[in-house]
Amino acid sequence: MKSYKQDMVRRILNDMPHTRDNDKYLTIQSWYEEINRLDYDPETMSFMEFAKLYTLILSDAQTITRLRRLLQMREPKLRGEKYKFRMANQEKVKEDLGYKVN
Numbered sequence: 001m002k003s004y005k006q007d008m009v010r011r012i013l014n015d016m017p018h019t020r021d022n023d024k025y026l027t028i029q030s031w032y033e034e035i036n037r038l039d040y041d042p043e044t045m046s047f048m049e050f051a052k053l054y055t056l057i058l059s060d061a062q063t064i065t066r067l068r069r070l071l072q073m074r075e076p077k078l079r080g081e082k083y084k085f086r087m088a089n090q091e092k093v094k095e096d097l098g099y100k101v102n
Helices: 004-015 023-037 047-056 061-074 081-088 090-096
Strands: none
Touching: 004 023, 004 061, 023 047, 023 061
């Protein structure tokens, strides 16, 4: 089942590759877009206004990062450079940790 939030996270990951490796950038961009969608101006909003919206309406940071993990698992093109680096080095890490590498 697709949702607005899932579509938003997919679009951000697709359009802004730097968010693929940084949950803080992804979360901030998601909130920025949600705030705009609510017809607020995130550039002039006070912290207290943001806090009220976050408490009542905006997506939780954990929801956004959970959607990122789900989308990156299902759609490899949305994975970042850190994922590619970890996969390229996994055999060396296993060996360093003492796991038998076949």
